[in-house]
Amino acid sequence: MITAVHLRVFFVLSSVLSVSSEVLRLMHEFNEPLVTAWQLVAGADARLAGIVLLSLRVSLSATLIACVAGMPIGALLAVGRFPGRRALIVLFNGLMGLPPVVVGLLVYLLLSRAGPLGQFGLLFSPTAMVIAQAILVTPIVAALTRQVIADAWSEYREQLRSLGASRPRAAATLLWDGRFSLTTAALAGFGRAIAEVGAVMIVGGNIDGVTRVMTTTIALETSKGDLPLALALGCILIALVLSINALAYALRAWAQRRWG
Amino acid sequence: MITRRLFCSTLAAIGILSATASDAQERFITVASTTSTEQSGLFGHLLPLFENASGITVRVVALGTGQALDMARRGDADVVFVHDKAAEEKFVAEGFGVKRQEVMYNDFVVIGPKADPAKAHGTNGKDILEGLRRIEATKSPFVSRGDKSGTHAAELRYWKAAGVDLDARKGAWYRDTGSGMGPALNTAASMNAYVLADRGTWLSFRNRGELGIIVAGDTKLFNQYGVILVNPAKHAHVKQADGQKFIDWMVSPEGQKAIADYKIGGEQLFFPNAKR
Numbered sequence: 259m260i261t262a263v264h265l266r267v268f269f270v271l272s273s274v275l276s277v278s279s280e281v282l283r284l285m286h287e288f289n290e291p292l293v294t295a296w297q298l299v300a301g302a303d304a305r306l307a308g309i310v311l312l313s314l315r316v317s318l319s320a321t322l323i324a325c326v327a328g329m330p331i332g333a334l335l336a337v338g339r340f341p342g343r344r345a346l347i348v349l350f351n352g353l354m355g356l357p358p359v360v361v362g363l364l365v366y367l368l369l370s371r372a373g374p375l376g377q378f379g380l381l382f383s384p385t386a387m388v389i390a391q392a393i394l395v396t397p398i399v400a401a402l403t404r405q406v407i408a409d410a411w412s413e414y415r416e417q418l419r420s421l422g423a424s425r426p427r428a429a430a431t432l433l434w435d436g437r438f439s440l441t442t443a444a445l446a447g448f449g450r451a452i453a454e455v456g457a458v459m460i461v462g463g464n465i466d467g468v469t470r471v472m473t474t475t476i477a478l479e480t481s482k483g484d485l486p487l488a489l490a491l492g493c494i495l496i497a498l499v500l501s502i503n504a505l506a507y508a509l510r511a512w513a514q515r516r517w518g
Numbered sequence: 519m520i521t522r523r524l525f526c527s528t529l530a531a532i533g534i535l536s537a538t539a540s541d542a543q544e545r546f547i548t549v550a551s552t553t554s555t556e557q558s559g560l561f562g563h564l565l566p567l568f569e570n571a572s573g574i575t576v577r578v579v580a581l582g583t584g585q586a587l588d589m590a591r592r593g594d595a596d597v598v599f600v601h602d603k604a605a606e607e608k609f610v611a612e613g614f615g616v617k618r619q620e621v622m623y624n625d626f627v628v629i630g631p632k633a634d635p636a637k638a639h640g641t642n643g644k645d646i647l648e649g650l651r652r653i654e655a656t657k658s659p660f661v662s663r664g665d666k667s668g669t670h671a672a673e674l675r676y677w678k679a680a681g682v683d684l685d686a687r688k689g690a691w692y693r694d695t696g697s698g699m700g701p702a703l704n705t706a707a708s709m710n711a712y713v714l715a716d717r718g719t720w721l722s723f724r725n726r727g728e729l730g731i732i733v734a735g736d737t738k739l740f741n742q743y744g745v746i747l748v749n750p751a752k753h754a755h756v757k758q759a760d761g762q763k764f765i766d767w768m769v770s771p772e773g774q775k776a777i778a779d780y781k782i783g784g785e786q787l788f789f790p791n792a793k794r
Contacts, residue, residue, distance in 0.1 A: 483704060
């Protein structure tokens with residue numbers, strides 16, 4: 259005798275089955291890229307290594323510049339008191355959404371031979387890519403730093419004041435004090451830098467062996483219709499970003515235990 | 519205190535590590551070219567040969583022809599290597615280029631669903647104008663580059679020659695994608711649309727789906743590539759000597775042979791035809 263319960267069990271089972279067959283199909287679709295990705299990594303492909311290193315070099319440099327510029331800006335926005343401060347806070351929050359392609363175009367026009375900085379011949383060089391990504395990432399670092407420091411400021415304000423610390427001094431102290439939390443701001447900036455393709459494509463030109471990075475390679479392979487290879491490179495990029503985040507997390511935990 | 523010093527030295531180390539942006543001072547020229555020459559793998563085949571022969575590295579920025587010429591107008595390239603005769607001649611006439619030299623040709627092909635719902639293949643698969651008229655008449659999906667590239671310019675010429683007034687006839691069937699050859703082919707493959715492509719990119723394109731060559735071999739589909747040195751009189755920093763060396767090599771018997779030697783799956787992609 260078939261009861262309602264039987265029917266329900268049947269439906270659940272059949273839907274589980276159909277879902278799992280869909281998963282199997284997808285796994286097949288993603289299998290080839292994963293195998294390709296593994297072969298590329300295991301084969302220690304020299305060209306791939308060059309591309310990965312350039313990606314890291316460009317995006318780490320840009321993030322470093324963005325931190326050096328953005329963290330003091332963020333801290334001063336958090337503790338400072340000056341006219342236009344609120345407008346600046348809104349501006350930096352808004353600039354977190356800067357479209358990479360627009361930044362790329364602006365930097366292109368600046369660095370082009372016909373542009374104001376043309377005489378340096380920086381266009382289509384890794385330096386141009388660092389400049390574009392630094393512009394893109396600085397507002398992110400500044401805005402996130404401001405939030406971290408503003409929270410600390412509301413907590414330690416009285417204490418710092420009673421010690422007679424000036425506002426810039428307080429900003430510096432809070433930056434140092436919040437250094438572990440600020441790794442998140444730096445990582446968010448780095449994530450944006452390493453993932454973007456619009457700006458580096460325009461100012462770098464995706465020149466083989468000179469300015470070709472992970473994201474522009476992925477875009478190129480997609481253009482060629484080699485979707486499995488493009489996806490394989492995508493897997494490697496994601497793995498790279500994850501490892502860097504894991505490394506930063508571990509370092510932070512270690513440093514916090516050691517000196518926190 | 520020691521922690522702060524450690525922190526600062528770590529930062530400095532990262533700085534030094536990442537600021538290795540001083541690229542090795544090598545001898546190089548910048549060539550603005552088209553996606554078809556880059557993505558078909560022709561440059562991957564040619565440039566190492568030239569680099570070995572000359573010691574000059576060639577940095578290729580691959581764009582659509584319109585954009586490549588524009589980049590050269592701004593002085594951001596030493597040589598342009600593109601395929602839109604009218605635009606190239608205009609470029610030289612405006613004084614931005616020294617001289618246009620023909621290097622090689624290949625041909626355009628109409629790609630479309632193998633089932634050919636528009637019957638664009640016609641009687642012998644060689645009539646580009648009749649093919650386009652049939653695509654328009656049946657309102658079959660057609661993907662246009664729409665990016666002022668050489669291929670886009672050619673496509674617009676063919677529509678005009680076919681007597682199809684695109685501005686009046688354009689509808690949902692005509693998809694203006696504003697993208698490079700590869701992305702346009704990807705789009706066409708995903709919606710089973712017709713598209714005009716250069717044979718080189720098509721031969722090296724992998725995500726073909728249900729698409730195949732529908733029209734090819736019409737003499738009108740001839741696609742000439744030209745090479746131009748950017749005028750040093752307009753942009754003083756142009757690497758005249760090295761750029762000219764590259765051009766001379768391309769039209770030399772050696773360069774011409776190298777072009778003819780490039781094959782994908784046994785099929786020759788580009789046919790050298792430099793005048794000497």
